[in-house]
Amino acid sequence: MSILANDRFIKALSREDVDRTPIWIMRQAGRYLPEYRATRKQAGDFLALCKNKELCCEVALQPLERFELDAAILFSDILTIPDAMGLGLYFEAGEGPKFKKTINNLSDVESLPEIDVHKDLSYVLDAVSLIRYELNNRVPLIGFSGSPWTLAAYMIEGQGSKTFSKAKAMLYQDPTLLHMLLEKITACVINYLVAQVKSGAQVLQIFDSWGGLLSHDSYSEFSLKYLKNIVDKLKLLISEDVPVIVYTKGGGQWLSKIASINCDCIGIDWTTNIGLAREEVGNSVSIQGNLDPSVLLADRQTIRREVKKILMAYGPNNGHIFNLGHGITPDVDPERVKELIHAVHEFSFKSHLRSC
Amino acid sequence: MSILANDRFIKALSREDVDRTPIWIMRQAGRYLPEYRATRKQAGDFLALCKNKELCCEVALQPLERFELDAAILFSDILTIPDAMGLGLYFEAGEGPKFKKTINNLSDVESLPEIDVHKDLSYVLDAVSLIRYELNNRVPLIGFSGSPWTLAAYMIEGQGSKTFSKAKAMLYQDPTLLHMLLEKITACVINYLVAQVKSGAQVLQIFDSWGGLLSHDSYSEFSLKYLKNIVDKLKLLISEDVPVIVYTKGGGQWLSKIASINCDCIGIDWTTNIGLAREEVGNSVSIQGNLDPSVLLADRQTIRREVKKILMAYGPNNGHIFNLGHGITPDVDPERVKELIHAVHEFSFKSHLRSC
Numbered sequence: 001m002s003i004l005a006n007d008r009f010i011k012a013l014s015r016e017d018v019d020r021t022p023i024w025i026m027r028q029a030g031r032y033l034p035e036y037r038a039t040r041k042q043a044g045d046f047l048a049l050c051k052n053k054e055l056c057c058e059v060a061l062q063p064l065e066r067f068e069l070d071a072a073i074l075f076s077d078i079l080t081i082p083d084a085m086g087l088g089l090y091f092e093a094g095e096g097p098k099f100k101k102t103i104n105n106l107s108d109v110e111s112l113p114e115i116d117v118h119k120d121l122s123y124v125l126d127a128v129s130l131i132r133y134e135l136n137n138r139v140p141l142i143g144f145s146g147s148p149w150t151l152a153a154y155m156i157e158g159q160g161s162k163t164f165s166k167a168k169a170m171l172y173q174d175p176t177l178l179h180m181l182l183e184k185i186t187a188c189v190i191n192y193l194v195a196q197v198k199s200g201a202q203v204l205q206i207f208d209s210w211g212g213l214l215s216h217d218s219y220s221e222f223s224l225k226y227l228k229n230i231v232d233k234l235k236l237l238i239s240e241d242v243p244v245i246v247y248t249k250g251g252g253q254w255l256s257k258i259a260s261i262n263c264d265c266i267g268i269d270w271t272t273n274i275g276l277a278r279e280e281v282g283n284s285v286s287i288q289g290n291l292d293p294s295v296l297l298a299d300r301q302t303i304r305r306e307v308k309k310i311l312m313a314y315g316p317n318n319g320h321i322f323n324l325g326h327g328i329t330p331d332v333d334p335e336r337v338k339e340l341i342h343a344v345h346e347f348s349f350k351s352h353l354r355s356c
Numbered sequence: 357m358s359i360l361a362n363d364r365f366i367k368a369l370s371r372e373d374v375d376r377t378p379i380w381i382m383r384q385a386g387r388y389l390p391e392y393r394a395t396r397k398q399a400g401d402f403l404a405l406c407k408n409k410e411l412c413c414e415v416a417l418q419p420l421e422r423f424e425l426d427a428a429i430l431f432s433d434i435l436t437i438p439d440a441m442g443l444g445l446y447f448e449a450g451e452g453p454k455f456k457k458t459i460n461n462l463s464d465v466e467s468l469p470e471i472d473v474h475k476d477l478s479y480v481l482d483a484v485s486l487i488r489y490e491l492n493n494r495v496p497l498i499g500f501s502g503s504p505w506t507l508a509a510y511m512i513e514g515q516g517s518k519t520f521s522k523a524k525a526m527l528y529q530d531p532t533l534l535h536m537l538l539e540k541i542t543a544c545v546i547n548y549l550v551a552q553v554k555s556g557a558q559v560l561q562i563f564d565s566w567g568g569l570l571s572h573d574s575y576s577e578f579s580l581k582y583l584k585n586i587v588d589k590l591k592l593l594i595s596e597d598v599p600v601i602v603y604t605k606g607g608g609q610w611l612s613k614i615a616s617i618n619c620d621c622i623g624i625d626w627t628t629n630i631g632l633a634r635e636e637v638g639n640s641v642s643i644q645g646n647l648d649p650s651v652l653l654a655d656r657q658t659i660r661r662e663v664k665k666i667l668m669a670y671g672p673n674n675g676h677i678f679n680l681g682h683g684i685t686p687d688v689d690p691e692r693v694k695e696l697i698h699a700v701h702e703f704s705f706k707s708h709l710r711s712c
Contacts, residue, residue, distance in 0.1 A: 162518075165685065168650030172658050215648050215681075216629035217665070252609045253627060271609060273572035292571050294524030302528045309573070325571075329521065 006139045009070040013203065013243040013264050013286050015319035021311065021348035022070035023341055024142070026247075027327030028063040029075050033334055035062050046091050050077050056127035057134055064139065066334065067341050070321075071139050071203070074131060074196070076124050078146035078207055081188050082155045084120040085112050096160035103155045109181045117191045124192075125199040132200030143201025145192055147208035147248075148185040148230075149223035152178065155185075164213055171214075171222055178222060186226045190233045197242050205245040205267070206230065212250015212269075219254055228261040235262065245288055249326060252277075259285045270325030275313035286319035291340070293324045296332040300339045307343035322348070362495045365426045369559065369599040369620050369642050371675035377667065377704035378426035379697055380498070382603075383683030384419040385431050389690055391418050402447050406433050412483035413490055420495065422690065423697050426677075427495050427559065430487060430552070432480050434502035434563055437544050438511045440476040441468050451515075458514035458522075465537045473547045480548075481555040488556030499557025501548055503564035503604075504541040504586075505579035508534065511541075520569055527570075527578055534578060542582045546589045553598050561601040561623070562586065568606015568625075575610055584617040591618065601644055605682060608633075615641045626681030631669035642675035647696070649680045652688040656695045663699035678704070 004010065008022035030036055039059050043049035050056065060075040079097050083089035088100030103109060118125065132141050146154075154160070156167040170178050193204050211223045231244050246258055247267025258266050259281040266285050268277055270292035277287055295306045307322075314320045322344045328337070360366065364378035386392055395415050399405035406412065416431040435453050439445035444456030459465060474481065488497050502510075510516070512523040526534050549560050567579045587600050602614055603623025614622050615637040622641050624633055626648035633643055651662045663678075670676045678700045684693070 163650065163685070165650050165653060165687065168648065169653035172648075172651050172662065173654035212627065215626045216632070218648075219627075250606070250627070270571045271568065271575075271606070276572070292524065292528075292574075294519065294521050295528050297521060297525035298529035306528065329519070331521070 004137050004140060006070055009140050009203070009321060010243070012319060012321050013245075015283060015286055017318060021314075021320050021322050021344055023322035023344045024069050024071035024073065025063070025328050025337065025340075026324055028067075028069065028073065029059045030328060031330035032328055032332040032337075033062055033066070035059075046077070047089065050075070050080070051123045053123065053126040053130050057130045060127075060131045061134060064135075067337055068345070069139065069341070071142055072131060072135055073142040073205075074124070074128055074144060074201065076127065076144070078144070078150065078209070079154060080121055080124055081115070081145070081185065081192060082151055084115045084117075085155075085188075087155060097154065098159040099155065102158035102166075103152075103181060106177055106180075109177060109184065112181075112184055114184075115188055117188070117195045121192060121195070125195055128196050128199035128201055132202075140202040141200060142203045142205055142245075143193060143196030143199075144205045144207060145189045145196075147206050147211065147223060148182045148189060148226040149214070150208055150210045151185050151189075152181050153210045153213075155181070164210060168213070171218060175221075182222065182226050186229050190230055190237070193230070193234060194237050197238050197240070201242070203243050203245065204234065205247060208246065208248040208251070211248035216253065219248075219251070220257065223248070224254070224257060224261065227258075227263075231261050231263050247288070255280050265319075265321065267323065268325065273313060274310055274320075275315060278314055278317065283317070283319065286321060287314070288321040288323050290323070290325040293326055293329055293332075296324075296328065296336045296340065300336075303336060303339050304343045304347075307340060308347045311344070311347045360493050360496060362426055365496050365559070365677060366599070368675060368677050369601075371639060371642055373674060377670075377676050377678050377700055379678040379700045380425050380427035380429065381419070381684050381693065381696075382680055384423075384425065384429065385415045386684060387686035388684055388688040388693075389418055389422070391415075402433070403445065406431070406436070407479045409479065409482040409486050413486045416483075416487045417490060419693075420491075423693055424701070425495065425697070427498055428487060428491055429498040429561075430480070430484055430500060430557065432483065432500070434500070434506065434565070435510060436477055436480055437471070437501070437541065437548060438507055440471045440473075441511075441544075443511060453510065454515040455511065459508075459511045459537060462533055462536075465533060465540065468537075468540055470540075471544060473544070473551045477548060477551070481551055484552050484555035484557055488558075496558040497556060498559045498561055498601075499549060499552030499555075500561045500563060501545045501552075503562050503567065503579060504538045504545060504582040505570070506564055506566045507541050507545075508537050509566045509569075511537070520566060524569070527574060531577075538578065538582050542585050546586055546593070549586070549590060550593050553594050553596070557598070559599050559601065560590065561603060564602065564604040564607070567604035572609065575604075575607075576613065579604070580610070580613060580617065583614075583619075587617050587619050603644070611636050621675075621677065623679065624681065629669060630666055630676075631671060634670055634673060639673070639675065642677060643670070644677040644679050646679070646681040649682055649685050649688075652680075652684065652692045652696065656692075659692060659695050660699045660703075663696060664703045667700070667703045 008018045011018050056075040153164045153167040243264035245265040246263040252272035268289040364374045367374050412431040509520045509523040599620035601621040602619040608628035624645040
């Protein structure tokens with residue numbers, strides 16, 4: 001790993017000593033920033049932005065110009081893989097992602113092409129390289145992918161959904177077919193993440209955004225199993241030490257299972273008490289999280305109180321990366337983010353002192 | 357309690373011996389039934405249906421005519437209380453509930469009227485009486501209410517929401533104001549449930565549909581506290597033995613806390629393994645649940661397999677009421693419900709034999 005000006009995030013991912021708790025924010029390059037909205041307007045639409053490496057780089061760096069963050073994250077979408085597989089990702093104004101084609105049966109799964117990530121997703125890899133170059137080792141760069149289950153859920157449903165009932169129907173009715181689909185996606189996610197590392201990503205996060213919709217048993221069989229395959233393969237295929245973060249939204253009941261797949265860090269949402277999470281998983285992994293994003297709609301004093309609660313609950317242990325429990329929402333005032341970061345700086349110093 | 361032809365549900369709620377696991381289905385009187393859709397059409401719209409006691413009675417009894425269910429539930433909406441408080445509940449085609457007025461500040465909370473449930477919600481109580489009369493002690497009748505937090509969340513937000521960020525903003529920014537609102541709602545929920553019992557309800561369920569959106573600490577402070585107040589008061593005010601079921605969707609991380617408030621039964625959604633839930637709460641409460649509603653979109657064999665899994669996971673213990681982990685969805689074929697109920701009958705008999 002090259003010499004980073006700020007390596008707090010990397011150190012916290014290995015449970016090493018840090019001078020204070022590192023912080024980054026899921027969706028930190030996003031609509032709550034006026035400069036992001038301006039760049040997006042310039043790009044035309046969201047997908048055009050994702051496919052333009054210069055603009056991706058610009059928006060990835062915007063939050064670092066404003067705030068003292070300890071990591072940058074690739075700017076992209078979690079649905080680039082299904083799009084590259086030919087499903088035709090598009091966005092309608094004010095709505096979530098949609099696909100022109102969906103996966104319904106064996107022939108749909110069989111006819112999904114094997115993609116060449118270096119060719120079909122070169123626009124993402126180019127963005128990784130450029131962001132890494134422009135970061136100039138200020139902070140580490142996070143690459144990412146959606147989890148196989150989360151990607152499969154969108155590919156079957158064709159769009160976001162409260163229940164993903166089509167995807168769930170396939171899970172129960174034809175588990176073999178769903179496993180075939182998940183195998184195909186998993187192979188692609190592995191290639192994609194390895195390629196991101198080769199292009200400059202220094203940490204990887206897998207977003208299992210819809211894992212929390214699964215039953216206890218289904219989570220192990222249809223999501224965690226593939227997350228484990230990915231982590232195992234990444235550790236084999238990548239010679240450098242590239243930490244892997246697994247974030248399952250709604251996964252609070254399965255933390256020790258997630259910790260057992262040999263990932264370096266688990267991301268938790270705000271429904272879990274981070275102190276209890278730490279007790280449950282011990283020192284085997286780091287923990288990333290877990291402020292309720294809605295706290296950022298409140299005032300400075302409230303933000304400070306809630307930040308302090310999380311730092312105190314985690315206690316004077318190594319291995320905490322401060323983050324929200326889910327992505328920052330577009331209605332947040334950027335000034336609140338500044339207050340959040342100041343509070344983490346101020347109170348984590350005190351909580352680390354306690355461990356001396 | 358009058359002599360019930362079928363008292364399995366009541367017995368299971370007290371962890372007494374039963375010949376087989378009782379079953380009822382959340383939203384069993386609902387859009388998946390063609391006869392329900394016909395009655396609703398006749399009523400004009402959903403609210404008109406809720407306010408017509410004869411039609412409420414008709415739809416409440418419809419699922420009992422078709423299926424061997426072990427309980428009936430009042431047909432009503434969870435938002436009747438805020439509507440009676442003057443917020444103006446309405447439904448737009450294809451969308452969820454909405455309110456004309458919302459709660460934003462102290463003056464809004466202070467000006468909420470104290471309602472007289474016997475007058476302002478007489479249409480609900482009349483429906484309870486009529487359903488109870490028409491049931492003629494075939495099975496017990498469940499009365500219900502939304503939880504204070506769930507009602508408050510809708511009253512602040514004005515409609516359903518993925519994140520209920522307005523309600524959450526009040527929670528963090530002005531907890532005192534939210535507590536004032538919750539106190540007012542709680543007083544009303546207590547009167548409402550007591551009146552339902554006086555009108556004929558034999559079991560009560562509190563639906564904390566949005567409890568799972570709260571952080572670990574906020575759940576205790578803003579939802580569970582008021583659920584406990586309600587359960588305590590009900591036990592004081594109701595002389596008969598009326599079991600209370602508390603169902604928090606997404607509450608899987610807090611089961612022992614919920615069990616500790618002296619309710620008779622906890623409802624769990626499908627993300628929790630019911631065997632582990634039983635281990636966690638022991639024999640102190642009964643457990644209701646927890647088939648993933650999406651299983652009903654699959655075939656007979658799949659339904660049978662998933663029912664068996666749940667019955668086996670719960671094991672040969674008393675105190676299980678079979679149900680879905682959330683309401684049945686409109687896209688379910690009623691024939692699948694028949695298969696579900698047959699499977700519960702068949703396999704619960706075997707699992708109870710195992711305990712002999």
